[in-house]
Amino acid sequence: GNQAFGRRLNEMISPAAYRAASALLCLVPYTPLLFMGQEWGATSPFRYFTDHEPGLGHLVTEGRREEFSGFALFRDPASREKIPDPQAEETFRRSKLRWDELEREEHRALLRLYEELLRLRRSLPALQDRGRAGWRVLESTDGIVRLTYGKSGTEQCLILADLTGGHAAASDVEGEWQLLLSTNESRFGGDDSAPFTQPEVRVLEPRARD
Secondary structure, three states, X not given: OOOOXXXXXXXXXXXXXXXXXXXXXXXXXXXXXXXXXXXXXXXXXXXXXXXOOHHHHHXXXXXXXXXXXXXXXXXXXXXXXXXXXXXXXXXXHHHOOOXXXXXXXXXXXXXXXXXXXXXXXXXXXXXXXXXXXXXXXXXXXXXXXXXXXXXOOOOOEEEEEEOOOOOHHHOOOOOOEEEEEEOOOHHHOOOOOOOOOXXXXXXXXXXXXX
């Protein structure tokens, strides 16, 4: 959230990895924090900008650049000068959302995923219990993180997360679970690929018993 040039996560990782990371963010028990436009993969940067009077504004600009001096990339003062000036109008203007992006299917598909994830968060009883006793992370040796929600004897939910992909051989789950959502479904911009051949989060619920 405090990246020097305001680059967004969706610029830095693959679309499949971004969808998977988004699912974890939306489905963990804690309140998800979304930066404006994150829910549709906005391409405008999310920069830090201010509108202070000149004296204070100068101090904010200098402080903003100085706070990055501990990073190898910005040890050279000349490199820190390239960090966008919070007081510059252009810094603000570059950060404004491009609402016309929502007319493009790739952005609408990602927004559809966020809407569905938040719907599940609201509607699945297992996800509504946000207490620490209501969920656990299962030990994994196959590269897939397993999170179970719901106490024993109550409605449950299972989330399988692979943020790197390539763990398809270890993706089997015992048959009492049925798939509710995969982040690689075509409706969300994915390609309906085989489970975990690329980054993916899958949400499952117990299979109904006859």
